[in-house]
Amino acid sequence: MNEPLRLMRIGEAAEAAGVSTRTLRYYEQRGLLTPSGHSPGGERRYTEDDVARLVHIRELAELLGADLDTIGAMLSVEDRLASIRTEYRKPGQSAARQLELLAEAEALNTDLQQRVDARIAGMKKVQAHLRAKAARYADIRDTLRSPADA
Amino acid sequence: MNEPLRLMRIGEAAEAAGVSTRTLRYYEQRGLLTPSGHSPGGERRYTEDDVARLVHIRELAELLGADLDTIGAMLSVEDRLASIRTEYRKPGQSAARQLELLAEAEALNTDLQQRVDARIAGMKKVQAHLRAKAARYADIRDTLRSPADA
């Protein structure tokens, strides 16, 4: 009924995400990523989902250039969200409570979207600069070929 | 004939760019930004162009998340480029030499473009994720309003 659910040791998980084992332990200490389980002897065991989350963290870090605290905030929003979805499925919940949680998640998501949008806009500005420069080079190249100067 | 050419002291230049004076001295030490001149007493004097360069550096740092060494490399490309333009204007230059310099500049520019493009692509991926999430929230909101469950 339940899938095989591969459990990875820390080294395997780290390699799968392209980071060091130190990074995994550090992220755990910072509350960003807790391994899904442990071996009887106490070793960390990671699932594919854990690795996906790890990759996600790296994306946010590298693409957004955000520090780990900021990323932690983003993740807790997403986690919050997941629990909202769970809670939402339970029939016992009051509709008011559900709407409240939903509103919170939406606000945080909107905030994140704005940050990303701003960043993309800035990057596009740089991109435009570079394109303009490329065009100038092409011009210069043309001028060099046909020296109609005087 | 020549414009007034306002010269700023370090504090003014720093404030104009929204950074600390320490940052200016640090960038100078790292070879990223040398003031255009000095007062007789030895104080740094910056021009508007210097400030523009400073702003440019900050843009690259914040938008690209690049470290100062990388930014330094980018800047030296641009500087190289400016000197190429200067050299290119001189009539004494051989056309072969000009083409050589131009090719170098174009190669470096292309490289930079690719890096920026990749970054934008990554950001757009994140953007898409966030949009999908927003859509899901909207769905949930709808479901909450009309509980057609059984």
Added chain:
DNA sequence: GTAGAACTTGACGTTGACGTAAAGGTTTGG
């Protein structure tokens, strides 16, 4: 059941990009 690889928890080291304090020299307005 044992060797060796991989893991555990400390704890100290490193690097980048500045912050900050000290001790003195320079500018500038009145």
Added chain:
DNA sequence: CCAAACCTTTACGTCAACGTCAAGTTCTAC
């Protein structure tokens, strides 16, 4: 010309995000 504001160099401090031992424990393959 003089005080306040601003600047100079030098040097140590800081913070994040890990890297790197060290000393001991657990896994895995044979």
